[in-house]
Amino acid sequence: xxxxxxxxxxxxxxxxxxxxxxxxxxxxxxxxxxxxxxxxxxxxxxxxxxxxxxxxxxxxxxxxxxxxxxxxxxxxxxxxxxxxxxxxxxxxxxxxxxxxxxxxxxxxxxxxxxxxxxxxxxxxxxxxxxxxxxxxxxxxxxxxxxxxxxxxxxxxxxxxxxxxxxxxxxxxxxxxxxxxxxxxxxxxxxxxxxxxxxxxxxxxxxxxxxxxxxxxxxxxxxxxxxxxxxxxxxxxxxxxxxxxxxxxxxxxxxxxxxxx
Amino acid sequence: xxxxxxxxxxxxxxxxxxxxxxxxxxxxxxxxxxxxxxxxxxxxxxxxxxxxxxxxxxxxxxxxxxxxxxxxxxxxxxxxxxxxxxxxxxxxxxxxxxxxxxxxxxxxxxxxxxxxxxxxxxxxxxxxxxxxxxxxxxxxxxxxxxxxxxxxxxxxxxxxxxxxxxxxxxxxxxxxxxxxxxxxxxxxxxxxxxxxxxxxxxxxxxxxxxxxxxxxxxxxxxxxxxxxxxxxxxxxxxxxxxxxxxxxxxxxxxxxxxxxxxxxxxxxxxxxxxxxxxxxxxxxxxxxxxxxxxxxxxxxxxxxxxxxxxxxxxxxxxxxxxxxxxxx
Numbered sequence: 001x002x003x004x005x006x007x008x009x010x011x012x013x014x015x016x017x018x019x020x021x022x023x024x025x026x027x028x029x030x031x032x033x034x035x036x037x038x039x040x041x042x043x044x045x046x047x048x049x050x051x052x053x054x055x056x057x058x059x060x061x062x063x064x065x066x067x068x069x070x071x072x073x074x075x076x077x078x079x080x081x082x083x084x085x086x087x088x089x090x091x092x093x094x095x096x097x098x099x100x101x102x103x104x105x106x107x108x109x110x111x112x113x114x115x116x117x118x119x120x121x122x123x124x125x126x127x128x129x130x131x132x133x134x135x136x137x138x139x140x141x142x143x144x145x146x147x148x149x150x151x152x153x154x155x156x157x158x159x160x161x162x163x164x165x166x167x168x169x170x171x172x173x174x175x176x177x178x179x180x181x182x183x184x185x186x187x188x189x190x191x192x193x194x195x196x197x198x199x200x201x202x203x204x205x206x207x208x209x210x211x212x213x214x215x216x217x218x219x220x221x222x223x224x225x226x227x228x229x230x231x232x233x234x235x236x237x238x239x240x241x242x243x244x245x246x247x248x249x250x251x252x253x254x255x256x257x258x259x260x
Numbered sequence: 261x262x263x264x265x266x267x268x269x270x271x272x273x274x275x276x277x278x279x280x281x282x283x284x285x286x287x288x289x290x291x292x293x294x295x296x297x298x299x300x301x302x303x304x305x306x307x308x309x310x311x312x313x314x315x316x317x318x319x320x321x322x323x324x325x326x327x328x329x330x331x332x333x334x335x336x337x338x339x340x341x342x343x344x345x346x347x348x349x350x351x352x353x354x355x356x357x358x359x360x361x362x363x364x365x366x367x368x369x370x371x372x373x374x375x376x377x378x379x380x381x382x383x384x385x386x387x388x389x390x391x392x393x394x395x396x397x398x399x400x401x402x403x404x405x406x407x408x409x410x411x412x413x414x415x416x417x418x419x420x421x422x423x424x425x426x427x428x429x430x431x432x433x434x435x436x437x438x439x440x441x442x443x444x445x446x447x448x449x450x451x452x453x454x455x456x457x458x459x460x461x462x463x464x465x466x467x468x469x470x471x472x473x474x475x476x477x478x479x480x481x482x483x484x485x486x487x488x489x490x491x492x493x494x495x496x497x498x499x500x501x502x503x504x505x506x507x508x509x510x511x512x513x514x515x516x517x518x519x520x521x522x523x524x525x526x527x528x529x530x531x532x533x534x535x536x537x538x539x540x541x542x543x544x545x546x547x548x549x550x551x552x553x554x555x556x557x558x559x560x561x562x563x564x565x566x567x568x569x570x571x572x573x574x575x576x577x578x579x580x581x582x583x584x585x586x587x588x
Binding site: 007010013014017018021090091092093094095096097098099100101257258260 | 307310311312313332335336338340342344345346347348349350351355359360362363364365391407417
């Protein structure tokens with residue numbers, strides 16, 4: 001176990017070092033959430049006045065900001081399998097497999113790397129939000145919860161993305177699947193609008209949508225009158241999903257090994 | 261003592277029988293070559309020995325440990341240099357080597373010193389802190405070898421170490437490998453489909469064809485096992501069948517075979533046989549285009565033991581690449 005953790009750390013270190021060599025990527029990856037926050041947030045700022053309400057605040061940007069942190073973590077996760085495909089394409093994995101490296105660490109390190117980046121981006125998005133006048137009602141604990149939500153949101157889908165990458169082993173297929181999963185789950189959530197404002201069937205579907213779990217947990221701590229049991233429940237659900245998808249990714253890794 | 265023993269290995273991928281009972285043994289400290297065309301099963305053999313894949317049947321031991329029973333013990337004592345470079349191209353040469361050492365359980369000063377030593381040995385000191393993406397093919401290949409050597413393994417597997425390198429880089433790689441074999445007191449198993457490479461590097465070799473070892477020995481033994489020299493006669497036109505029979509009947513001709521318009525024969529002495537071959541053919545009215553003679557090469561050895569021409573087999577293996585060779 002300690003060996004697996006140490007090896008995971010080495011492998012995460014490898015990936016972060018490579019990323020830091022081109023930090024422009026972190027900035028580029030932030031362009032999209034900034035567009036949502038700055039442009040979309042302004043465009044629809046009056047949406048909170050809709051009859052029926054349910055926003056819990058009159059400031060749309062306050063409503064939107066925690067959800068954008070989650071959205072960013074989610075979309076980042078759907079792409080995280082690309083790094084695995086790149087390692088497969090370049091035969092980096094067979095080289096590692098002929099060493100005593102922990103097999104689990106090869107998969108888990110990809111998920112950890114992906115989640116860490118989502119948390120770092122989350123911090124940046126939250127700082128920008130503060131500058132835009134958003135206040136996090138639950139204070140420091142609220143920060144921790146939003147960022148934990150981002151990490152869990154990401155790892156839940158990063159596990160899935162790694163698993164799919166190991167099964168399809170082709171970039172083009174991977175891109176198609178990421179789009180196929182990403183947009184529907186994004187729109188079937190309360191990311192952009194209060195759950196009370198969307199059609200009934202979508203409300204029902206959203207209950208089973210992990211993206212919505214993350215949005216609820218993050219938003220609860222930003223808005224006043226936080227429902228802590230809801231926060232706990234939805235984070236626990238994301239954690240359980242993360243464990244399940246990590247197990248799935250590990251299983252697909254064994255399937256990949258059998259094809260060598 | 262044997263560093264590697266392989267006994268009756270079998271492995272199939274789908275319908276393709278990649279290994280069909282491969283057996284050989286490699287003595288500690290020697291450079292052993294697996295020579296064969298594309299698709300013969302060399303890479304699959306190495307993958308089994310490097311614990312990447314499990315055989316369907318047979319057994320193999322590396323450094324005294326069973327590859328299926330104790331894979332982790334084997335992994336500690338081997339270095340594996342895959343056919344296609346497995347370096348992380350976005351990291352520097354030094355970072356690649358450091359990471360490889362760490363997952364082999366090395367750390368601190370000892371690891372840093374070893375990495376420095378290897379960079380020096382492989383002539384990569386100047387490029388050590390540059391990202392691998394900018395390396396030449398030869399440099400990248402040398403780094404691959406370094407990755408296999410960081411933890412001072414007892415056995416090094418080199419899968420097609422010079423494929424894809426230009427002739428100059430290949431020759432310098434050969435020098436490099438020869439020095440390593442001496443300096444690091446290693447057992448090296450290398451696969452190659454270059455005859456000259458096996459000839460140049462291997463103390464002993466096994467010729468592999470269609471998932472089996474056809475013959476095993478030193479390059480010299482193998483060549484000497486084909487008595488005498490090869491004489492190749494190119495006929496101007498048909499009647500090849502007659503020509504074969506005519507030449508076979510001559511004194512001092514051990515064997516003869518025809519392929520298209522080429523008549524290949526093996527003779528005790530080229531200088532003495534050529535005139536009699538030519539006059540015998542002429543007497544029967546068979547015109548000759550050209551005659552060449554050469555001492556036996558490993559090409560001839562391959563032809564002799566498999567009845568098939570190496571180049572043609574190699575090409576076929578490349579086209580129908582399905583035997584676990586290369587990317588799957």
